[in-house]
Amino acid sequence: MATNQPAAAEPPTAAQALELLRAQSLATLVQSELERRIIAGEIAAGAKLNEVDVASALGVSRGPVREAFRALSQAGLVSVEKNRGVFVRQVSLAEASEYYEVRAALEGLIGRLAAERITAEEVEQLRAIVRRMHRVQKSRRAEEYFALNVEFHELLGRAARNNALLANYRSVVNQLDLYRRATISRSVGNIPLSTQEHEAIVDAVAVRNKAKAESLLVQHVLVSRERLRASLATATPASSS
Amino acid sequence: MATNQPAAAEPPTAAQALELLRAQSLATLVQSELERRIIAGEIAAGAKLNEVDVASALGVSRGPVREAFRALSQAGLVSVEKNRGVFVRQVSLAEASEYYEVRAALEGLIGRLAAERITAEEVEQLRAIVRRMHRVQKSRRAEEYFALNVEFHELLGRAARNNALLANYRSVVNQLDLYRRATISRSVGNIPLSTQEHEAIVDAVAVRNKAKAESLLVQHVLVSRERLRASLATATPASSS
DNA sequence: AGTCTGCAGATTGTCAACAATCTGCAATCA
DNA sequence: TGATTGCAGATTGTTGACAATCTGCAGACT
CATH class of the missing domain: 1.20.120.530 (GntR ligand-binding domain-like)
Structure with missing residues (x-):
């Protein structure tokens, strides 16, 4: 049982992934990925971003996800409401x-x-x-x-x-x-x-x-x-x- | 025995502090405070911000501090270098x-x-x-x-x-x-x-x-x-x- | 002398558990 | 019937612990 992690399905990226981790923290990666998905419209405006869902979907824990949320909030892409969650920002x-x-x-x-x-x-x-x-x-x-x-x-x-x-x-x-x-x-x-x-x-x-x-x-x-x-x-x- | 926390030295702010916590998360508070100190020049440009130092100085744990760092980084006030720390940004x-x-x-x-x-x-x-x-x-x-x-x-x-x-x-x-x-x-x-x-x-x-x-x-x-x-x-x- | 190796301490990155808050539903009572 | 209270589940806020990385220094080797 060498791999008990969910395991990303792609072999080519496997080796490079470690190299990426050497330079960027998980929070940064999560931020980039979420930013990409939001800008691309893969995540609809107004949608709620659940911490555990995002974390498990990207294979990380909630810590880095929360850090990414804070950066995205400062960038104006999401809005955080205390004790309620973070939402992809709606622009009127x-x-x-x-x-x-x-x-x-x-x-x-x-x-x-x-x-x-x-x-x-x-x-x-x-x-x-x-x-x-x-x-x-x-x-x-x-x-x-x-x-x-x-x-x-x-x-x-x-x-x-x-x-x-x-x-x-x-x-x-x-x-x-x-x-x-x-x-x-x-x-x-x-x-x-x-x-x-x-x-x-x-x-x-x-x-x-x-x-x-x-x-x-x-x-x-x-x-x-x-x-x-x-x-x-x-x-x-x-x-x- | 009612107050076993480090206890802020000011009685007037004591009751209001809880009211603040009801609306703002610790990360937000930490962010505001650091932002104020940086803009006011209380923390010199180029200075290193140690996570545990900041956390204990403000009486919180490292989590909220790290979240605040991410937001400040996005705001361009600090720069984070992985595995090295965060520094108040130097503007040439x-x-x-x-x-x-x-x-x-x-x-x-x-x-x-x-x-x-x-x-x-x-x-x-x-x-x-x-x-x-x-x-x-x-x-x-x-x-x-x-x-x-x-x-x-x-x-x-x-x-x-x-x-x-x-x-x-x-x-x-x-x-x-x-x-x-x-x-x-x-x-x-x-x-x-x-x-x-x-x-x-x-x-x-x-x-x-x-x-x-x-x-x-x-x-x-x-x-x-x-x-x-x-x-x-x-x-x-x-x-x- | 100078360079390299290898620790020890400190610091950051990540995670999992605990506490607090919110949300929705069901049961109760007027 | 309608409003209200009280719980149960889910979700967020916070914390402390563990793993990985870096930094500086002491000692060995050439």
Whole structure:
């Protein structure tokens, strides 16, 4: 009986798992995994996270799980209510609107700084993403387009050469995703518009037009907010009637 | 025999302490207390936080302390190194410079929104703070002025009517304080200048000039950064020579 | 002398047990 | 019938103990 543990089913990861444990604590691993599942929508917004369930599902004890909960709470992904439990945070439309305002300001700064500091190689990578967007928008695969969109802004964020800004930006975007995941699927209708905006942004950054890059990105975010708002108001006014 | 616990030395807080425990967990309390001490500079930047020391100092076990550490780590106030311990975060000049850039963007948004949404009563409160600043600047008490400055920006932040923005702003300011506390005392020489800037900001917000409020606040932050940089370069180039 | 090996103490990582609180249901009483 | 009280199970809060890792120093070896 060499293995009396539940035993992860995959042999290849077995050896690497120990290597991971050498660098990261279980709490960190649990945090990453939960974060991934929440952002990906595998755990629904508003769902209750039971300590023992999470612990046994991940094969650890409650200690690391509780530590992960505290970090996720500080990150704004879950809310803890004493003696009641932790819940995946629900972001209301009003709150999402607030996050959009913040994101617009951060994205504007990203545009300004990226216009100053981006490299030629990064510009080319951005253009490559936009090209892929063009291809995807014909197939109308919303999920793929969404992933490209994340990649685009992530790359732009790194080009700003400001880690504090990037970390802050990611945090806000995560919380916004919390809202988007809770709502219905993103409307595919305005993908072409969005692609055009991305194209204009790359152009502005490429010629190092700081003011234009900033204003384009601010508008890009604020327009996104309006699109979401509109698709919510018309498509499904709550649930049914 | 009624009280066999270590017993806090203060009778008035004794009854209220239990009431606090009814609403907040020990981990939350520990987190708040550590946060306060770190921001206030009672615990030096770079200092190591020993789990058992903190636990016994606050009269709790290691569990809640570890949970508090996770939250503080996510907030960027401490850094945890596996199997080595947690340390009050050191913010370098380069990192502080990054935070200033972010803060400028957030503060700009605060100005823009506050100009839209501030109430007459809040404007009067701002003016009252500026009046106090005028009085304090004559006595040259840097600590008092610093407190007023925090109060000013905090009030302005609330006037923006955006909780997400306010929380984000506080987080960035906390991390900046981490840097300021690590460096020598703030130079008192430019207090008059700073007070003038505050006055102009209130005026812009009061007449609801969004663009001006935004640009004034952005400049206010960026100038602060330059002042800090300058006082560092001339006053004490490291430690001595 | 200098480097390496191997302990001993201290500190962190993880776990399992205990105490306190909450939630839902059933039995009781007006 | 309706409200209330009291329990039982489940869940969270907290603690203390055990295992693993790190750090510094003393002693041995080249």
